[in-house]
Ligand SMILES: [Zn+2]
């Protein structure tokens with residue numbers, strides 16, 4: 473089952489050429505989950521050539537313009553395909569008003585059902601094979617981070633062991649795999665753990681922006697396969713970060729280290745830093761979490777099943793060409 477995270481934008485506050493506003497998309501078994509939606513999100517989706525018009529669920533961290541202004545466009549263009557399934561949108565209460573007023577004022581044609589869910593900290597989705605948890609962050613506005621967690625899957629079934637223990641091939645194999653115990657012909661009980669391997673742990677993706685450094689984040693995002701976390705400022709600007717309720721890259725890396733995450737990517741960079749300058753911020757973060765990745769727009773993280781290593785790819789840099797026409801008088 474595929475589990476890929478597409479970084480759609482990495483900028484904080486304002487979009488820059490080549491750096492759209494912070495947003496990410498998780499694609500898992502054909503389902504699409506969008507995290508935040510600033511202006512420019514659609515452009516990245518288009519550049520990645522993703523069939524995104526059937527996004528299943530959208531999670532908004534908070535009601536600041538750099539995280540929501542791309543939403544009306546996404547809702548409008550999503551109406552260009554037929555869909556029976558509703559679109560679920562999760563976020564703070566004001567998000568509902570924003571969606572409703574945009575719909576009205578912009579006369580948006582929407583041919584599908586939108587189900588808004590007001591977020592409170594805790595498990596907000598509990599499906600058969602995954603959960604999504606919202607965690608409260610500490611920003612200038614009510615703000616949530618999101619943790620997408622697959623449930624662990626049963627271990628591998630060993631039919632030869634079952635046969636050895638006197639279970640005949642047939643429906644009892646299925647029962648054992650579903651967790652039921654079986655009595656064999658000798659009247660002995662065969663339990664699932666006697667014929668199954670260790671349960672296989674599910675994958676975890678955590679998305680954390682915007683927030684000041686708080687110690688409650690690390691335990692929540694513990695053991696994530698991928699943590700995407702804001703790192704707005706350089707080391708030494710802790711005071712500025714605290715005032716603006718953001719983090720330095722060192723603070724973000726501390727969370728990654730304390731949480732023992734497998735892969736850690738920074739995003740939501742301050743527009744004051746050029747791409748070149750960001751490399752210095754990466755070096756600062758790497759003193760704390762050596763594998764720190766400076767995410768770039770349209771970077772793709774592929775998280776394989778069963779403890780495989782995360783594969784990172786970067787879409788070829790998109791270089792727009794400009795033409796200058798001089799109108800002669
Ligand atoms: Zn922001």
Ligand SMILES: [Zn+2]
Pocket residue numbers: 534536611682
């Ligand atoms: Zn913000």
